Amino acid sequence: MAGTGTALVGVKRAGARGIIYALATFFALFAALPFAWMIITVFKQNTDLYTRTNNPFLFNEPPTLGNIDLLVTQTKYLTFVGNTLLVAAAVVLITVVATVPAAYSLTRLAGRWGESLGIGIFLVYLVPPTLLFIPLSRIVADVGLNNSRWSMVLVYPTFTIPFCTWLLMGFFKSIPWDIEEQAMIDGYSRLGAIWRTVIPISVPGILTVVVFAFALTLHEFVYALAFVSSSAGKTISVGVTTELIRGDVFFWQALMAAAVIVAIPIALLYNLFLDRFIAGFTLGAVKG
Amino acid sequence: MAVVETRGLVKQFGEGAAAVDGIDLASADGEFLVLLGPSGCGKTTLLRMIGGLEPPTAGDVLIGGRVVTNLPPRARQIAMVFQSYALYPHMSVANNIAFPLKAAKVPKAEQEKKVAWAAGILGIEGLLDRRPRQLSGGQRQRVALARALVREPNVFLLDEPLSNLDAQRRASARDELQGFQRRVGTTTIYVTHDQVEAMGMGDRIAVINQGRIRQLGTPREIYDDPADTFVATFLGSPPMNLIPRNGHLLGFRPEHVAPRQMLEGAGGDLVPIHFLATREEYLGAERLVYGEVEGAKAVARFPSTVDVPAEPGRGYEFAVLARDLKRFDAATGLRVAGPA
Incomplete structure (x- = not known):
């Protein structure tokens, strides 16, 4: 039996x-x-x-291979790629530099106000860009960045920072205070303790922030369309759609090529960090 | 080695009552001093102020005769072991232990020597390449102790380091911890709410309640001569019996009650106790008899080896030696001198 x-x-x-x-x-x-x-x-x-x-x-x-040839020679595709990478790198840098101290101070130093402030900051992220681009275009014009790729470097952090701050807060909350205090007892200042304990432990969270800020920059469309009109300053998302759709003629193969060429390296890159990325999204939720 | 002293130490969080309400305390050099009290009594806050993790509202902390009140933790030459052990999860055991040395910029070769030395004392040489999450509770505790030991601090501050261990492991950990402290001879301040840990390990115990020290003394003094009803009832399990009589509270330990004839040979005056038994608990090594004395609840404890009749529902003529009776003021709870 x-x-x-x-x-x-x-x-x-x-x-x-x-x-x-x-x-x-x-x-x-x-x-x-x-x-x-x-x-x-x-x-x-x-x-x-x-x-x-x-x-x-x-x-x-x-x-x-004619379609790829068309994409590269008859549009400024390589310029778009360059612009996208530049904007993305700058936005990622600004986001990380701003969110790590912001999230740390909201979780550790702001007491009981920290949580509500964090949620308040997150709510800002929910205001749609289709509304925000109108007042923002005024600001972009006032600082003289109209029709420049730097306008996107200025504007994109307005939505990457709120979300990423909130994301990192969940992360920092999961790191026990004891560990930082132990590092302070063991001989470091608060900053030294943060640098040697909180930052290394939250590498998955910071990587999540990098990936998220990068992805948002890559597929952002409304601001890019509103603030940049010359080919020289366009990113991929706006560049290929405005230059490969001429009237009612769609250059399908070139459009596909434009998307695939950026998608594949990014997919491979994400794969490298997949485990840490998942840890980044679940760590705040699961204790232990 | 150093003496730790606090002078009029106060910590106030927000508007409410002070968490630590004016504590004057001085350790002896190399002493194992236990801060004992119920949760929320302020003992951990006191320890954190000594460590420099919490700025005091008023008062001073002195380590080795030097005022350190306004110095950051790193300048105090102390080591602390947290309840959670607070091991660095992203580092190997060896790097965890070496961490304070790195902070002090000790040369690499010297670091390795010290880590090997500390690991040897705690018997964790085989674990140096592991990560904290691969260790059991007891191993983590030893790694935390090795990390505390490695920089040869003036003072150890321990915050309930045994509370994460299971009961069996805790008994042997008490033994190890005390043996370790005796070997290195470093002044140690140990916070716990567990009276067995306090009585078993402490050279002296400071019993704390509501932010104040109720009594400071050796385990024997604290147990045999409690300064007030709080100390009398916080220590001992079951706690001291308190019977109201003539405007005072009469206190006696459950193990000091016995039938008259058994105490007559002990030498000393007897005070009769009329004990009305209501319930009996057999606990293997001993029996607890619950009952009433003059209308107040009381407990008597008899070793199982002694046959004392104590049937529920019947009254017995028990007695207590006069020297084992303590008197407390009914209003203030403070000990009153003189015979019962």
């Missing part, structure tokens, strides 16, 4: 694993399909793409 019982449990367990793998495979394909389609489209000739009877996932005509 015991033998059959064990066998039954074994079968059940194998069945459960099978279901989990089937589901995982389904969702992996579901998530990957658009990318696969995009990559195939990048190399398609116009006639192949626009013939309705053709299978969209196969090359019915020989693949071509």
Whole structure:
């Protein structure tokens, strides 16, 4: 009897694993399909793409590099990429430099007001940019950054800082005070203790902030469209959509190429930090 | 080695009553001094003020005869072990222990020597490459002690370091901790709410309640000669019996009650106690008999080896030696001199 019982449990367990793998495979394909389609489209000739009877996932005509050539030579795509990286790097830097001390002081030094202040700061993030760009455009014009990529460096931290401050607060809250006080007893000043304990322990949180600020900058559209009109200052999100959609003509393959070329390195980069990234989002919630 | 002294130390949080309400305390050199009291009595706040983690509202802290009230923790040459052990989770055990040395900019070779020395004293040489999360509670405690020991501080401050251990482990940890303190001979201030820890380890105990020291003395003095009813009832389990008589409270320990004839040979005057038994608890090594004396609740404790009849519902003629009776003022709770 015991033998059959064990066998039954074994079968059940194998069945459960099978279901989990089937589901995982389904969702992996579901998530990957658009990318696969995009990559195939990048190399398609116009006639192949626009013939309705053709299978969209196969090359019915020989693949071509012409679309990438169009993207690179006939638009300022490389300038857009450069602008995006510059703006993103600056925004990430500003965000980290501002949020680490902000979140620390709100969790450790502001007493019982800290929590409500933190929520208040977070609420600012919920005001939609479609409303905010009107007053902000006035400010951008007043400081003379109209039509400059530095306008985005000025404006993007207004939404990255509130969210990231709130994110880091959850992180700092999970670090026991004892550890910092121990470092102060062990011979460091408060700043020294923060630098040697709080910062290293919250590396996953800071990485989360970096990734989040970077991703927000990358896909931000409204401000970029409102504040920059010359090709030289555009980021990818605005640049490719304004220059590869001319009237009602969509340069589909070049549009796909523009998206895929930035998406793949970022996907690989995120993968490197995936574990820490997940830790960053769950650490505040789960104790221990 | 150093003497720790506090002078009129006060800590007030917000508007309410003071957490620490004017404490004057001086340790002896190399002493194991226990701060004992119920939770919220101010003992941890007092320890944190000695450590420099909490600025006092008034008063002074002196370490080794030097006023350190306004010095940051790092300038006080102290080591502290927190209840949580506060190990640095991102560092190996070796780096945890070396951390205070790094702060003091001790040369690398010297650091390694000191870490090996401290790890040897605590018997954790085999754990140096591990991370704190890979250690058991007892191992963490030893790492925390090694880190406290490594810079050879003037004073150890320990905040309930045994409360995270299970009961079995705690008994052996008490033994280890006291042995360790005797070996290194460093003045130690130890906070606990556990009277067994206090009685078992302390050279002297300061019993604290509501921010004030109620009594300071050796475990024997605190137990046998309590200064007031708080100390009398906080120590001992079950606590001292208090019977109102002639405007005073008459105090006697449960183990001092016995049938008259058993005490007659002990030498000394007997004070009769009419004990009405209501309930009995058999605890293996001893029996607790609950009852009433002159209308007040009382407990008697008999070793299981002695056969004392004590049936619930019946009255017995028990007695207490006069020298074991303490008198307290009914209004203030303070000890009153003189015989019962």
